[in-house]
Amino acid sequence: MSPQRVVIGIDSSTQSSKALAVDVDTGAILGEGRAAHVVSSGAGRQSDPEQWWQALCVAVEGTGHAAAAQAVSVGGQQHGLVTLDADGAPVRPALLWNDVRSAGQAASLAAKYGADELARRTGSVPTAAFTIAKWMWLREHEPAAAARVAAVRLPHDYLTERLTGEAVTDRGDASGTGWWTPEGYDTELLRGAELDPAMLPRVVSGLAGTVRAGGPLAEGTKVASGTGDNMAAALGLGVRPGTPVLSLGTSGTVYAVSRARPQDPTGIVAGFADALGNWLPLACTLNCTQAVDKIAELLGRDREAVEPGGEAVVLPFLDGERTPNLPHAAGLLYGLRHDTTAGQLLQAAYDGTAAALLGALDDVLRAGGEQPDPDVPLLLIGGGARGTAWRETIRRLSGRPVLVPAAAELVALGAAAQAAALVTGEAPDEVSRRWGTAQGELLDPLPRDVETVERIAATLPRAEPLFTAP
């Protein structure tokens, strides 16, 4: 019998690091580790990159297979601005994807270059989430810190560099910066943002380097390029173009792999690259599982204790919002009556959250050149996909069949597939398909609850004046 071949895939997401040790030949999960991250509250959202590295080490050790792993790869939360000084130490905490303080800088980019032009060049009209807006915010608000910056990284680049010593990124995560184009970094946009391209990592695919001494893994272990967490989940599912995916995590995302390059000038759909040679049109909400959990907590109810009926509408924009692009919004409850129950209010929070994502689903497919087909199952992933109330809400508001993969950690699995590809020579998405990672429970379609969808859609424009900048 040939010896077992093991790889480790890591998901460094907003709330935590998760690592899976996976058998390369069978896809069996041999061990799992995790460690929580601290995210700042109040004005802005920040995390200390050093803390991600410590969490990665704990999670990798928690798999119980760190020493045996033949290869490793990191999927990470997208867009975050990691700034390093000349010694490679963080200049300040990373500005995260859900920090909306950079909304003004995103708006000024659109005003300067035009939304059409930005979408044509970079695939996306940047919102506050994009790294370029964060860099501009830093230069404006903390010039002394910006002046000390010698290198700019994304979260997964930073971790790959801690593992290997190599300053590298991949096309998928790079496509969320706002300065990447398929031909390379956009030097004009970088000049406008006063960022020296020499401070950016090289874009690689496949092998990023090997593990250097001092971390949780054996020296010389192969390290794959890694990618952004949504690109990693797409790889982890092995999805083919046109299959829609909806992810319920800290962020809500809806996306599909496409062969055509998306360039949506409305800004609803971000025109990301996937981690291979295709594209990943994606819409993202800032408020997803945590907003619903917060409302359940305020109501003093278990997150599953929903009740049908009533006419309440919750626009769950607790952190401001990105889809729709309302960075200055706050949460709103409308339609309260004497007979509204707490369970109905909680259901309204699920509905408002899901409607924002599902409303962008067809836009995502069309941006990638696909015709939406309501009979194609929607793949439902992320922590929220474990919950019955979430599943039923998505079924009812989408009217589609919903497939919930049995595998829970698809970002870590996608990273593991990248690592396994280095061992076997296969393409990472072929590895995932061989592992059968998308298999799971297929839930039949429910009749679409058009009344609720329309009630939410009608409330938003009426509330919009409340959501503009004070």
Ligand SMILES: Nc1ncnc2c1ncn2[C@@H]1O[C@H](COP(=O)(O)OP(=O)(O)O)[C@@H](O)[C@H]1O
């Ligand atoms: N059984 C469950 N039912 C509903 N929601 C859940 C369940 N387990 C976890 N969650 C939600 O999943 C979220 C974490 O999702 P995850 O995809 O791991 O997040 P991240 O975006 O940080 O990777 C938590 O905020 C929690 O609300």
Ligand SMILES: O=C(CO)[C@@H](O)[C@H](O)COP(=O)(O)O
């Ligand atoms: O900003 C986006 C996508 O554009 C987010 O999806 C981040 O990538 C964070 O992901 P999670 O921590 O929620 O997985």
